[in-house]
Amino acid sequence: MIDLHLHLDGSMSEQDFLYLAKKDGVSLGEDFPNNIYVPANCPSLEVYLERFTLPGILLQSKENLAHVTSSLVRRLYKMGYIYAEIRFAPLLHTNKGMSQMDAALAALEGLNSALKECPEFEANLILCCMRHAPKEVNLETIEVANKLKGTRVVAVDLAGAEALHPSSYYKEIFDLAKKYKLNITIHAGEATGSDEIMMALDNGAMRIGHGVHLNVNSKDGDRAKEAKVCFEFCPTSNLQTKSLKSYKDVPIREFMNKGIALTINSDNMTVSNTDVYQEFSHLIQTFNLTKEEVYSFLINSINYSFTSLETKKLLKERLDKKFNNFYSRVSV
Template sequence: MPAPLTSETIRSAPKVLLHDHLDGGLRAATLIDLAEQTGYRDLPTTDVADLARWFSESAYSGSLERYLETFTHTVGVMQTREALIRVASECAQDLAADGVVYAEVRFAPELHVEQGLSLAETVQAVLDGFRAGSAVAADRGEFIRVRLLLTAMRHAARSREIAELAVQFRDQEVAGFDIAGAEAGFPPTRHLDAFEYLRRENAHFTIHAGEAFGLPSIWEAIQWCGADRLGHGVRIVDDISFDRAGEPVLGRLAQYVRDRRIPLEMAPTSNVQTGAAASIAEHPIGLLARLQFRVTVNTDNRLMSGCTMTSEMTALAQAFDYGWDRLQWFTVNAMKSAFLPFDERLEIIETVIKPGYRRLLEQG
């Protein structure tokens, strides 16, 4: 008999995370500590519980733009090498404690240079922090590999510079490149130069698309820019209709995304907060998983969303009556989609993920 699906058993299952923002995953207590150390005076409160609650309440606005405003505070305290190392180290430790065995965590170097750090120095600090945090996790008997995605802001003009930085650090656990920020009015094609450079360099990249904006954003990300993965991509359901018998009919873009196995980096709680989905139970992930799209489950911003990989998978299991087989499917999907050499992906699937789920299936 398989183990029951509870928060504790799901926490013990190996998980893979592809879409998690470093500046969206700070511990509330760390944010308060760093604000005091760095002289940041704009936090809404210095009580740990109240601060965590404030972030959660602010995030449930139904607006991506309002959601993004909360990052002013986290980015505000992440302007020194020491702060970046601490945040990255705790990120690795927290993910490992949550059962994550492989993660690609993203951050935007251009947002962390206000106190004199160079772009390269911010990247090195985060990598050093991941290394330190992974070592702490290993001492606790927890395995995790954390790699970095470098994000450029879609409303700014430094994407080519950040893309070159991703290539510069590609052999030092920088997995690839991303663009993020408000979608409306800032199409990915504004950064075509960066994407063409990355393709010439055989580098990987993902693009935030189809979160708060619809099909045109997804179409541009794939067909103009050549994205390997879609950050969120939830609005691909706008290209799926239903016939008179209630059967889904895929439009040409949706069909292309499914046929090409383009990974969708979905974050259910975050998508509900920003208005991309009405609720977890109504999240398009249910339909897209049933239709065999390459769906992955992610946290997006653990502080703002008050979530973990465990809570996301638990919520999905409850909403859609998923069993261990579906949770393993999400996990293998994510590992297959990682910006990691094929042989290394396969090794983690065969030696970590499948044995971990096999134990849970045979535990009862």
């Protein structure tokens, strides 16, 4: 019911694909809709990443980006979510003439228009830099996020294949983000190890996307704890990309015992064919999480969200109203 790590392009509905493909004359392929979900036993990260090809083709106009953002907001609201931070990389949507600013404004427009129909639901946007992109292009993403400060663009991220370049390679980009006092979350320690998480901290990360390969019981774990960063776990996605072998390898108890804050998220609702309800269910079954522990993860999500203190207070009230229902749904 709260998702802090949710990619827009990995969370398009089947209806979104059908609508946009028909409108733009794009073929969805013979195996649609199977080709938008990862197979039950996803063989590799490459197969996982292939699922982003069709969204990349379809999301090259302002209209389409606004459409899918609205659609996602409405779906989350109907599913009983109270808050979400939706992320996407504007630089992936510039193949047909949109600027990064156009892309960000289109997603904002879709978000704002859908939120008008969704009382007691809040959502914000995070703009992702990409590891494969040239430095100037990533710097532009930071500039766009800075220009949109005060809107529902609330943070920047670094996403993409970690093995390509270490986080230290992006120092100049995050120095600019720090100069602008932007909120920063960075994908780190998903495909690689603890060093990458330390570099993300050097780059000013306040939250770490995934981070499951942190060496908790070492000086790295001490540093993560002292830095009071929060980790955005996305368990099913980690199993599919072969970052972890099974749910019992999610280092949830290690992080909790160390006193490091973590949250439970879905990463990609369509590609991973999951949602926050399913992620909690898997972890409750695997680790016998108590009701109090489940509540504490949702409180972490609120405390570490990139939103105002006033909104956090509202979210806590809404969580308290909905928590018993949520818990009975995920704990069966």
